[in-house]
Amino acid sequence: MEIDQFLMEMDGVESLSKDILIIAATNMPWNIDPALRRSVRFTKQIFIPPPDKDAREEIFRVHTRDKPISRNVDFKKLAELTEGYAASDIKAICDRAAEIPWEETLKGGEEREIEMDDFLQAIKEQKSSLIPWFKEAYKALKESGEMSLFEDFAHYILKYGGEIEEVKKPDISFKDVGNLEEVKDIIRRELIYPIKNPEIAEKFKKEIGGAILLYGPPGCGKTYIAKATAGECDVPFFNINITDILSEREGVSEKNLHYIFEKAINNAPAVLFFDEIDAIVCRRDIYGSGSEKRLVNAFLTELDGFKKATGLVILAATNMPWNIDPALRRAGRFTKQIFVPPPDKDAREEIFRLHTRDKPISRNVNFKKLAELTEGYAASDIKAICDRAAEIPWEETLKGGEEREIEMDDFLQAIKEQKSSLMAWYRAAEKQLIKSGEQDIYKELFDSIKKFKKIKSREEEIKEILDEEREKLGLPSRRERESIKRLLSKKSEIERMIEITRKKYRDKEIDEKTFSKLIAEYEKRLIETEVKIETLKKKR
Template structure:
């Protein structure tokens, strides 16, 4: 219930004139300005029905999401605008806040400084200070705005992950594989040196979308206390011939300068696809460059550089990447079972006001949901509790019933589709034995 007479009058006017777009927008902005975040969100949504492509209304909705810590929802709302060149700089500032809330420090810094380079009036000194602290670990004057073009790979931010394996629910076999392959050679170098094993190497994480591959890579860096470089396709791929290869080389050089370093390539199948499937010579050259960087100019070039890559489609990756010394270990990151889902829910809810919870009951009701889906369930439950808490004027603890209600509308993102594709490869295209690790899981899901 609103306790502001002016807002109550505006709301009543909007109720009587539901198609009055300026009135709805004004009401939403006033609600946002006075901190009625859930109400503001509802009004911005209603306004977007009337004007689906209005950037200002979208900005207001995203701002309401950010202030409720629903960072993923904010980025989803902004995404159609951010994908187009020349988007309003204000949207870039809001996106930077959401990305920072998601822990994507490098991307947040890029969005912020790109926005103020086009319109200095949208600068947010407080946000700039938070970005500086997040990227450097101490307070300092913000760097000058970069050019509007995306930053070169050599300018990528090196992160320091605060996550560890304790923040990764389940996946004990996967974590143990990473410890032996990547972490222990750096943590116990004398022992591994006695057997001629160097610190470094590559592991390919594969599994259905949303199963936690990126989260696992960040936790590996945090477990080691190493630098973390998160490489996306936009950091490497370039329209000009030769530029993609230079970006890739600069990325490896950045990791070598900051060793020990976890260098993480997401959606690596786009950079390491089978050369036999490529029609253009310059795309094959990018694969060759990737292989050369993994090998290094000498046997010690990549010592201390732990290369992790993630893909949903490992069967499309060139077989040369699985040669010893490259991505010689493939690790399946499965969808979480009921025990792991309960553990994920505990981690997602640990910093929120809670009543007595039965996470096992929620886990049983969320079969086939992966970590990203479970985060969406928690976010929806939190949004409902926020609205109730604002109306009550006090925090209302979240209960098992809230999570179960949010789970009812949740749909598995892509597990079933991925499973069908994986089954085809396991049963009909596994002459080399590359997919033997999937066999027990596939058979168990028939």
């Protein structure tokens, strides 16, 4: 009833023959009755966006002009760090930054100006209030089907509010990736250099952006190097999983895919990464049902159109390249395919060092030898070995043992327990590549299969190698280490009994003669136990 009345009043404004301008505001345009947008009513809709970089800088200046600001405050940098923030968020940041030195003064600190660090701390505490709203807007407009009616608004919704989790620039780069120099060199040449040097790229007619397929065995760093690529470029990283796309409802998977590309395009330059791409674009001639074929076609269409976004990099990863539709490799799509191999000896050593750099490592740990013993292991296997090696002394401490560093023996024991996870994958890869007839297309993988078959026999020798290494290093046997653990436990129990006896004596529950006899017996057993422990430790 109220809506009808409002529409009647609006329709009657023209008949008044007076200059009347009607302005209305809303945070939820999707909730407005469509009749309100018809001719002679609200025919003009103006989207008021969040402040851009220049506006954010000006807002920072406005809200700090009467405050004692240090010269080290960089308003341009603050504006960069607050993309997607509302004007009210920026005011809250300025207020909070001013509170920090004020609170210090109240607690007896020296009076000082508001510094850059205060603003950085305030930004860390103050999240954008717009992101939840944009997410709600995305959901509502998607359900209503009115995204196209709000073109300017839709740009921001897809930039900040799509279903993909909030996108950030990764805090890792190529220096954090162990080895894989050939892979990194190709990515630098094909993708990173043009993005970082757009003027030179333009001069040489080199595209800024592109698509690369990363393939190879699982656990060898494909996702990590994709993330590091975004960090190297200093751009947002969209990590897309199959669950972000697939839906049981007909046509929704294709829509989800379109929105993902739109959001990435609106955030370009950016890295859009599709993990397990074979689940999205499987071979239509073998696996494709009706819905799967439609999704492959939709992906190829989006791929053909993504180049309108300068600086959008598309990376995809797969453990099963033989399952990918051949159309994905045609010109203008994933024309470059990079094999990401298991880590070589130098890479394995580097991975061991990376995963132990913050752990208490003994000087007797020989990383070169560990790298030799783990030929044919994935990077994820080596991480598991490092984690397990660290658990051994930790578990000993929990059971009453002395605190100690992680030793070579712990790594050797961890290697014995952790088999290579790549064995089954290489067997399947060889079988599938021969079946698909694509050995020439994935030549590097086929060469890697041949190499892996030569080293897998070493797995049977690993126990002997580990025992030899223990002997060379003069490390105690597993039996000796177990004996030390039992003796340490026994020592703790004797010490506990001594304390109990002393308490009983203090409480006059036992007489002096009984006390002296018990203490003498316990101390004798304690000395014997300590001598046995020291004897075994000397074998180290």
